[in-house]
Amino acid sequence: xxxxxxxxxxxxxxxxxxxxxxxxxxxxxxxxxxxxxxxxxxxxxxxxxxxxxxxxxxxxxxxxxxxxxxxxxxxxxxxxxxxxxxxxxxxxxxxxxxxxxxxxxxxxxxxxxxxxxxxxxxxxxxxxxxxxxxxxxxxxxxxxxxxxxxxxxxxxxxxxxxxxxxxxxxxxxxxxxxxxxxxxxxxxxxxxxxxxxxxxxxxxxxxxxxxxxxxxxxxxxxxxxxxxxxxxxxxxxxxxxxxxxxxxxxxxxxxxxxx
Amino acid sequence: xxxxxxxxxxxxxxxxxxxxxxxxxxxxxxxxxxxxxxxxxxxxxxxxxxxxxxx
Numbered sequence: 332x333x334x335x336x337x338x339x340x341x342x343x344x345x346x347x348x349x350x351x352x353x354x355x356x357x358x359x360x361x362x363x364x365x366x367x368x369x370x371x372x373x374x375x376x377x378x379x380x381x382x383x384x385x386x387x388x389x390x391x392x393x394x395x396x397x398x399x400x401x402x403x404x405x406x407x408x409x410x411x412x413x414x415x416x417x418x419x420x421x422x423x424x425x426x427x428x429x430x431x432x433x434x435x436x437x438x439x440x441x442x443x444x445x446x447x448x449x450x451x452x453x454x455x456x457x458x459x460x461x462x463x464x465x466x467x468x469x470x471x472x473x474x475x476x477x478x479x480x481x482x483x484x485x486x487x488x489x490x491x492x493x494x495x496x497x498x499x500x501x502x503x504x505x506x507x508x509x510x511x512x513x514x515x516x517x518x519x520x521x522x523x524x525x526x527x528x529x530x531x532x533x534x535x536x537x538x539x540x541x542x543x544x545x546x547x548x549x550x551x552x553x554x555x556x557x558x559x560x561x562x563x564x565x566x567x568x569x570x571x572x573x574x575x576x577x578x579x580x581x582x583x584x585x586x587x588x589x590x
Numbered sequence: 591x592x593x594x595x596x597x598x599x600x601x602x603x604x605x606x607x608x609x610x611x612x613x614x615x616x617x618x619x620x621x622x623x624x625x626x627x628x629x630x631x632x633x634x635x636x637x638x639x640x641x642x643x644x645x
Contacts, residue, residue: 387593388593388594388597389593389596389597391597391601392596392597392600395600395601395604396600399604434611434614435611438607438608438611441607442603442604442607442608445600445603446600446603446604449596449599449600449603450596450600452596453593453596551608555611555612555615558615558616558619559615559618561619562615562618562619562622565619565622565623565625565626566618566622568622568626568636569622569625569626569629571636572626572629572634572635572636573629573634575634575636576629576632576634579634
């Protein structure tokens with residue numbers, strides 16, 4: 332078997348929900364344990380790191396605010412990839428992945444907005460401004476709410492999946508806008524200081540705890556996503572079995588009337 | 591020292607929200623598993639599960 336055929340066979344095997352459930356079940360304790368461990372190390376280092384010479388103690392908010400903002404965009408990117416999986420490859424787990432990720436993405440986006448606002452008050456003197464970065468992240472939050480509503484609004488699962496996939500892909504235009512908003516417009520929010528072409532502008536004593544915390548929150552996100560996907564697969568099985576059971580009962584009733 | 595309150599508030603709200611999210615997902619998992627078990631106890635089987643059993 333060629334390399335490509337081998338890979339396709341392995342991906343097809345993973346597309347089977349029963350195999351996915353078993354794999355996710357064995358992966359979850361490790362992922363959850365790693366998330367807790369890395370978060371304890373990252374946030375421990377964050378509180379041992381020196382305070383910022385200008386921002387003082389409020390720089391500690393950075394170690395949660397920045398990972399939340401990254402995850403808000405990462406989750407949406409993952410959902411956009413899942414949307415492609417639904418529309419192009421009709422992958423059975425793609426819609427499950429999209430639907431399960433949306434509430435988690437919404438929570439991380441809300442937390443990015445709230446922690447940013449709490450950081451803004453002492454540093455900017457205001458809780459909120461309608462600058463390009465804050466507004467585009469707020470639009471991302473609204474997109475998440477719209478997708479959550481749409482995935483739950485239609486009884487027909489395949490129609491809901493297609494509609495949610497299209498909306499997710501259309502909304503993906505917002506992700507580069509969020510990323511580059513601080514370069515394209517004059518914003519109160521600071522420009523990028525980690526992912527820059529000329530390298531990070533944060534001192535390593537603050538950068539390392541930030542990166543480790545970000546890895547910890549990403550592991551936590553992945554663990555929560557796998558858990559939510561498992562719940563969603565089970566929910567679909569339950570509703571399929573309830574439909575079958577109702578149909579069987581109807582059939583028996585009709586037989587009883589006929590005899 | 592006054593700024594400490596902002597840091598505590600940010601961490602407390604985040605812990606509360608993530609804890610709530612994790613609890614919601616866990617409870618959802620439990621509810622779906624229980625519903626599946628109840629259906630299986632009533633003798634309802636998925637089509638694919640019946641195929642697997644027959645094969």
